[in-house]
Amino acid sequence: MNEKEIAEIRRRFRPDKSNITRIRGCYVNDQREIVSEFSQPLGLMPQEESEELLAILKKTLSGTVGKNLIDIEFATRQVLEGEEHKLLMALRESALKDDAAVREFYGRIIETLGMEGNYLILLASDQYDIPFYAKDGEAQENSSEVYSYFLCSICPVKPRKPALGYYVSENTFRNITADWVVSPPELGFLFPAFDDRSANIYSALYYSRNIEENHAEFVDTVFKSEIPMPAAVQKETFQSILGEAVAEECSLEVVQAVHEQLSEMIEEHKASKEKEPLVVSKGTVKGVLASCGLSETCVTAFEEKYDEEFGSDTQVSPRNLIDMKQLEVRTPDVTIRVNPERGDLVETRVIDGAKYILIRAEEGVEVNGVAVHIS
Template identity: 55%
Template sequence: MTDKEISEIRRRFRPDRTNITHIAGCYVSDNREIIARFDQPVATATENEREKYMALLKRSLSGGQGKNLLDITFQTAQVADSDEHRLLMNLRDSGLKNESVLDQFFETVVQSLAMETNYVILLAHDVYDVPYKGRDGGHMADGSDTQFSYIVCSICPVKLTKPNLCFDAHEQTFHLQTQDFVVAAPELGFLFPAFDSRSTNLYNALYYTRSADNVHEDFIEAIFRTEPPMAAADQKETFQLMLSDSLEESCSYDVVQTMHSHLSDLIADHKANHDPEPLVLTKQQVEQVLESCGVEQAELESFDKRFDDEFGADAILSPANLIDAKQMQVSTPDVTIKVNPERKDLVETRVINGAKYILVRADDSVEVNGINIHIQE
């Protein structure tokens, strides 16, 4: 799904735009016991309650693609005949009104998900009359000829509030507020099926994780029966180790600086061009950058093999997962230097009389612990 398609579905989660009639839910304890099942009709909820429910569901379609929002792809055989795909289809096609299907889904989630707190599973079904898009990109509400029927799931921690002093207007004094269990923002969730090319794609789901470092692999395995995508933090660490190990002594400051500049430029250009398609990076693109830095053929072959082993030969990566485009960092065990990416030229490495140095040109003011100092000749 593109950013525009995700945004189009996100706009559905407003009381005046949605066709969601009820929300199916399950309240679960931290030791994997179902505390309560509920079915909340939207029509009987207060306006504030409706807005809260919609906000929690909408939150499962937020964040960065490749970090918080991950594509889940089903194999053709799964779509044709598999328990996991059939369960999701039955949830959608029943409009969340089949109790046995809901029980099966809730039990699958409970058995696969370990949470430190109690949590609530929220499920909603919506049918979207997809408006026809004109040549100018505008939507024509009266030109709809496609319906997108989908479910969205948000799994939210339920946390105990901290005790606070609150003002009692009647007694004109402060009292300790009673602690309550409140529903927090979703930890994970998903949309099924995907909304690709503004139409239904039964071969994909859009998965959400609040933490880019934890994709909840057991949940993905249980619900989708697919290999979990590598977490963004793991992608970054793997890419860094892959460069240093395969290039060995050729992995110089200049090589890493050039790679950082190239990826930063890709990210900046993609943002400036407002490209709706996700930004991707292939193995061939990385190798072209390394080759331009003068990396030897043997080291390129080593990188090629390592890439295939770690990510897969045809893998595509998100540049934003591999670097921090806002800064470069040069570190030793005892010193850390943070560098503005636009001024990477201020730093260089050099060997002087056999000793290795990191040199930082200091033409402007220099501060130590916030104190402006002067560098003597």
């Protein structure tokens, strides 16, 4: 799914927009035991509480495509024969009213999900009568297709510390007792995916709040599909193989050039308003390295290490490989963060046999917030 399609479904999560009539779920304690199950009608809840509940579910469709939101693909054989896909379809087609399917789904998650503490499994089913949009962007009459889907959110439940509260109506102070609070989703998914503004039962959209953790065991249990390594791990892996492969040829200028070229690809993709997320292949990155003047030996070494760590045919998002907001220069004792557009202010040099990082400084130099003069 692309950003526009995700945004269209996100807008559904308001009481006046969706056809979600109730929220199903269960509360799981730290011993992996279901403490309670519930099926909460939204219409019987105060408006403020129903809006808050839908807002929590909506966060399962938040974050960056390729980092927090990842497409999960099903093979044709899975769709035809896979037990995991049959269960997802049973949940969808029954609009979460198949109690046996719901409880089997709870069991599969609880058995394998490695999450500490208490948590909620929340399920919501919706039917979206997809509007047809004219070329000018105006919504026309509804199409003949109804997109039926369900959303699953796994939300940690954490204790709130006791505190002192002031009650205006009583003009008095009282202790607020400790309680349990539902936190934003840690992970979840949408099934089926909403591709080309239509249901795609060969795909699901998976969400993980933490870009350093993708909960691979959950993905394997629910989808029986592989998931890319977490975005933060992709970045660390890319940095590692780049440093090892380029070795002695890895200068400040080379890293700056790689950062600059990947940043340009991201900016150009954004400006072109392409619907599909930007990804780069091993060949693309090899071309970037070759354009930096690296030897064929280094480029070949990078290719081999890329195959080992990512896989030869794996495409990755350049947003996961670099931080567009800054360049970071680090020694064991000093860290320097530089605006990528002003990388020209930094250079490395050897003076009298000692290695230095030089930063050209004009006006506005501060140390601990205090303006200093360089004389």
